[in-house]
Amino acid sequence: MNKALTSLNTFFLVLLFLSLIFSIFSIPKLNIDKTQSIRVNFYELIQEEDILFDSSFPKTTVKKETKKTSATDEKIKAAEAAIVSKFKINKLDIKNEISKIKLSKEREDILRVSAIIQARISSIWIKPNSLSESLIAKVSINLAPSGELLNFDLIEPSINSSFNNSILTAMNKMTFFEEVLSLDRKLFEQNFRNFNLVFKSSGEIE
Amino acid sequence: MIRFLFVALILVSNSIFSILEIEILKGSDNLSKIAFVPFGVDDGIEESYGRQISRNIEKNMLLFGEFENLPKSEMLSYPSSGNDFYYRDWKVLGVDYSVIGKVNSVNSLGNLNISYSLFNINRRIKLLEGEIVGSEDNIEGISKIISNRIYEEITGLKGIFDTKLAYVINSDADTYQMCISDIDGKNEQILFSSKAPIMSPDWSPDRKKMAYVSFENGLAEIFIQDLQSGERNSIQALGMTNSAPVWSPDGKSLALVVSFSGNPDIFLYSINSKRLIRLTNHYGIDTEPSWSPDSKKIIFTSDRSGSPQLYEINTQSKRKKRLTRDGNYNARGRYFPDGKSIFFVHGNNGNFQIATKKLSSRYIETLTSTSLDESPTISPNGNIIIYATKDGSNGYLGGITLDGKSRFSLPVKNGSVREPAWSPLLN
Structure with a gap:
């Protein structure tokens, strides 16, 4: 049993x-x-x-x-x-x-918003021609949750002043990054409250 | 649990230690928009002076299609000094830069005192402020100086509006003329006319002399002509034929092609000692030499591999290096002013186009879209290439900016235009 x-x-x-x-x-x-x-x-x-x-x-x-x-x-x-x-x-x-x-x-979401920001900046940045020179400059961005550009700073300028000027000119055209409004607030705070834009003169950096 | 902690740690560490970075590689295809405000004049001075200067500056700046202008009819005001300049008036019109100025005085000798300013509208800053004194008979020259300064401030590149162009006009089957003109085609001068072909003009670095090849005596001979006096001398006692002279950056020697027994090779020719130094010695055809900006290397065309390709030779060690491998025709190579890239004529399926190549890269980039391009020459600031091309049987000069945003053709001459050579900058 x-x-x-x-x-x-x-x-x-x-x-x-x-x-x-x-x-x-x-x-x-x-x-x-x-x-x-x-x-x-x-x-x-x-x-x-x-x-x-x-x-x-x-x-x-x-x-x-x-x-x-x-x-x-x-x-x-x-x-x-x-x-x-x-x-x-x-x-x-x-x-x-x-x-x-x-x-x-x-x-x-991060990639989507980053891609939109990338396209917007590209559409207003009039890049000086520099065929042989490989340049990099970094701009730090500070946004409000509303997408308003509170502050930007060229934290790592390139060695070429006209390249730097073109970046500052482009950044001065920006006032809002509306695309962040579609983001969850936590995600915004973690990624887009402060972020960097890295400008490169060409795809091939020596 | 451990795995959970690990994932959480990655998230936390990501959020604490890293910051999102977005790469921007591509710029806009748009051109910077500039408002060229008619220059004002002080009391008692002819208004036409002011208008003429701003119009000249505008023409210069628009010459190569690098900028867009704001039509006068759209301007909300004509400020002539910083005191009456308001950024918002230009921001609202989508302007990137504004150029304003004023003729302040004309003295008894006819010298104008002109002040000018350049504003960056987006950044709300005055980029440039200057004053210049010049004769009322030389308004074009004054405008070129102001244009150069504005161009340099905006682009970071040297202004080229006071440079010149040399070229050969073949007005009919039996007439060849060696000419020079301002870069905008004005003030053309004929240096030399001949019934026989003229080719390969090259400016001395001080812009005082021109070297070129003439067939006036039946064979290819190299001449050096003084541009002020017009005096011309042939380089004596070289080989059977001599061609393709190019000045060294210090102006003390020429790289040229000499053929002693029908086989062209590259030589160096010292202007002072008249000594000839052989650089290449090959049964193939070596031709079209050109100096690197640091004088250490010479690029040349050779068919030693079976098809015309570009090679580089160290002038000291004589060590050679092949530079091109794409396609079966790469010729007439020249270095960029920074020495890091070259431009040349690239042949592909019967089309001959202007191409560029970084020396650090394997790849070439074709710049032009016409099919019979030849003899490219580069602006001394390295930003524009002018080349000879053809429309049917008629040759004309085309141009392109290196970012490819602007393509243009220079004013049509009476006849076929070939062999352009851009002058160096004035020191």
Whole structure:
């Protein structure tokens, strides 16, 4: 009888393990690349994450027999411990994956806004011609959350004054960076409150 | 947990220690817009002086298509001094720079005292303020000096409005004229006329002499002509034919091509000692030499590899280096004034175009889009290339700024124009 019970328990445990694995993999695919991340409904994903890790959520998957021998209990406990430990690892994986998605989304926003800023500056910067000279100058930018340009400073000028002047002239044409308005405030503070523009005379710097 | 902490640490460290950097490589295709405000005049001075000076400055600055001007009809005011200059009047018109000025006085000798200023509207600063005195008979010259200063202030490059151009006009089948003119085509002078071809003019560094090749005696001979006196002398007793003379940067010698027995090689010729030093000795054709700005190297064309390619030779060690490998025709190489790049004629599928190459790079860049370009010459500030090209059978001079934003052709002459040579700057 005991043997039969043990076999049954083992069967249930295996079933339980398989159902756990299945439930984990039925979450929208988390290990995604940049393009997939665009398609994921981020809000739903977070909700699912909450359900998964909510302690009040009934853990129906693990059922205990009330009457067992101590040896069987130990075996069950060991098996449970193994499953729980496995489950914990999976939870970590999932959280990591979600963090990755968040990061990927943030990265996308940063790249998108950076690209718009890059295009706007390029459209107003009248670059002096310097075929043979490779020059670099760095400007630090200080923005208000409204996108208003509060301050800029040529922190690392090049050795060529006309190159520097052309940059200052371009920067003086800028008053607002409206594109940052589309950003989450935290992301703005982390990345666009203060950032640098690096002007290069050519793509090939010696 | 450890992995979580690691990710968090990266995020925190990212946000604390690094700052977003956005690279700007490409500039705008737009040109800087300049308002050339008619110069004012003080009481009792002819208004035409002021208008003439500002008009000349405007013409000079627009000559190579590097800037855009604001039409006078759109100007809200005509300030002539800083006191009546308001940035907002120009900002609203999308102007980048404003040039204002005034003729303050004319003395009994006819000398004008002129003051001028250049403003950067976006930065709201006065970039330049100057005063100049010059004869009323030389308003063009005064305007060129002011234009040079403005150009230099805006671009950081030397102004070239008082430079000159030498070229050969072939007005009919039997007439060749060696000419020089101002860079805008004005004040043309004929240095020498011949029934036989003239070619390869080259300015001495002091702008006082011209070296060129003439076939007037049946063979290619090199002549040096004094531009003031008009006196011309041939370089005596070289080989069977002598061609392609180029002055060294110090003006003490010429690099040239001498053919003793039908095989052209590159030589150095000392003007004072009249000594000839051989640089190359190859059964292939070596021709079209040109000096590097530091005088240490000479670029030349050679077909020693089977097709015309550019080579460089160290004038001391005589060590040679091949510079071009793209395509089967690269010739007439010249160094940029900074010595870091070269420009030349690049042949590709029957098209001959002007190309540039950084000496540190493997790649060449084609500048022109016409198909029969030859004899490129560069402005002394290294910003503009003028070259000879053809429209049907008629040769004319085309030009291009190195950023490719502006292409232009110089005023048409009476006949085919070839072999342009841009003068050095006046010291």
